[in-house]
Amino acid sequence: MNILFATERRIDAGSIQALANYVRVGRKFGHLLAVYGSPDPRFPDVSFSTDPAAFDHVVFIFESRLSWLSGLQLARLLTIVPRSRRVILDADGMYNPMLTLDGYDRNHATEHDQERWTAACDALAHRIVQPTLWPRQPGVQPLLFYGYDSDACVRRSHVKRVDVMHVAHNWWRWREVSERLLPAIERARDGLGEICFVGMWWDAPPSWAAAIGQEAAFGLDAGRLRELRIRTLPAVPYRDVIATMSTARVNIMTQRPLLRRLGLVTSKYFEIFAADTVPLVMLEPAHAEQVYGPAGRELALHDDIGGKLIDALERPRKYQALVQAVRRHLTAHHSYERRLQDLLTMLDGGQQGTVG
Numbered sequence: 001m002n003i004l005f006a007t008e009r010r011i012d013a014g015s016i017q018a019l020a021n022y023v024r025v026g027r028k029f030g031h032l033l034a035v036y037g038s039p040d041p042r043f044p045d046v047s048f049s050t051d052p053a054a055f056d057h058v059v060f061i062f063e064s065r066l067s068w069l070s071g072l073q074l075a076r077l078l079t080i081v082p083r084s085r086r087v088i089l090d091a092d093g094m095y096n097p098m099l100t101l102d103g104y105d106r107n108h109a110t111e112h113d114q115e116r117w118t119a120a121c122d123a124l125a126h127r128i129v130q131p132t133l134w135p136r137q138p139g140v141q142p143l144l145f146y147g148y149d150s151d152a153c154v155r156r157s158h159v160k161r162v163d164v165m166h167v168a169h170n171w172w173r174w175r176e177v178s179e180r181l182l183p184a185i186e187r188a189r190d191g192l193g194e195i196c197f198v199g200m201w202w203d204a205p206p207s208w209a210a211a212i213g214q215e216a217a218f219g220l221d222a223g224r225l226r227e228l229r230i231r232t233l234p235a236v237p238y239r240d241v242i243a244t245m246s247t248a249r250v251n252i253m254t255q256r257p258l259l260r261r262l263g264l265v266t267s268k269y270f271e272i273f274a275a276d277t278v279p280l281v282m283l284e285p286a287h288a289e290q291v292y293g294p295a296g297r298e299l300a301l302h303d304d305i306g307g308k309l310i311d312a313l314e315r316p317r318k319y320q321a322l323v324q325a326v327r328r329h330l331t332a333h334h335s336y337e338r339r340l341q342d343l344l345t346m347l348d349g350g351q352q353g354t355v356g
Contacts, residue, residue, distance in 0.1 A: 001344055002032040004055035006077065008068040009035075011042050012200070012235040013169060015061050015091060018146050018267050020045045020238075021336040022343075029340070036077070045239070052080045057347045060125060061089045066117055078124075086125040087347065089145055093262040095121050095128050096137050105172045105257040109213060129346065132263040133290070143346055146267040147339040148330035154246045154276040162231075163193035163313055165248030165277075167241060168268070170201035172256045174219035176282070181252070181305065185228055188306030192313070195230045198244060202232040245275035250312050252301065253281040265291065270334060273326055278312045278319040293329030295322045 026033035034047040058081045098114040100106040108114040129143035205218035272279040280301045288296040
């Protein structure tokens with residue numbers, strides 16, 4: 001089967017790491033998978049194509065923006081590929097009723113925005129899928145699109161430069177970071193070494209945030225980070241994420257509140273377990289176990305966050321054993337070979353597909 005992905009290209013965000021894995025695994029089993037557009041040297045491990053007629057299906061990957069394809073590009077795709085062979089992956093939970101969490105995180109600013117988004121998706125594709133185990137919207141199909149690449153796994157080969165690292169963009173994350181993570185770090189600060197946040201907007205919000213009415217999404221108190229001696233570094237390209245995480249003894253995974261409420265699984269769930277580090281995930285223990293297996297519950301940062309950070313630094317062998325158990329679970333249940341199988345089955349209308 002030939003599958004064309006249409007997505008917004010971003011070197012340090014989005015789904016491009018997953019698409020590189022789909023291209024790799026598809027080639028291994030004789031399937032052609034590519035990203036719509038001309039070749040781009042920033043993505044050397046991704047295949048590109050501008051010929052939608054050569055593909056059986058088009059999968060649109062929508063994140064937080066609706067209009068990222070040019071009118072001409074979209075018109076060409078819609079003309080050549082019939083709606084019955086077009087699917088949307090709703091990666092950020094936008095194809096849902098308007099949802100606001102405690103007046104903070106939200107999927108849409110207004111009901112009009114939500115109606116416009118839903119109407120556009122319904123016109124574009126005959127099927128909507130979300131990377132969650134429990135879609136909320138009738139007719140939406142679950143598809144855990146992101147997966148684990150065991151070949152990318154790094155095992156004890158990096159010099160540790162920091163004790164604790166957090167690799168993520170400051171996009172709807174500040175409330176959880178400021179209310180849960182930073183107080184725990186403050187209480188345990190004397191037992192922690194260097195701490196580093198890697199990603200965009202941890203030093204200052206973007207200058208254009210107010211112009212698009214998204215000041216709340218980039219909320220920040222940079223002075224508080226400095227007071228806690230937390231160093232901030234810019235985002236790294238997608239190919240460097242795992243290596244960057246591997247320079248820290250412990251990595252913390254946070255998730256945007258809306259995505260966590262919707263149970264959306266992202267690429268970061270799996271990248272952090274490919275790094276040479278101890279991953280601690282700020283998820284409910286039950287959800288962590290559902291994704292990672294029984295050992296995942298022990299790696300959930302839920303209660304006594306500061307105590308668990310210190311424990312992970314002081315007892316690395318205990319946590320390395322937990323990480324190895326999770327990696328075995330991910331290899332068995334969340335490999336990209338399995339993800340490709342699921343994708344083929346979905347595109348085949350629910351009938352069993354094959355990667356062989």
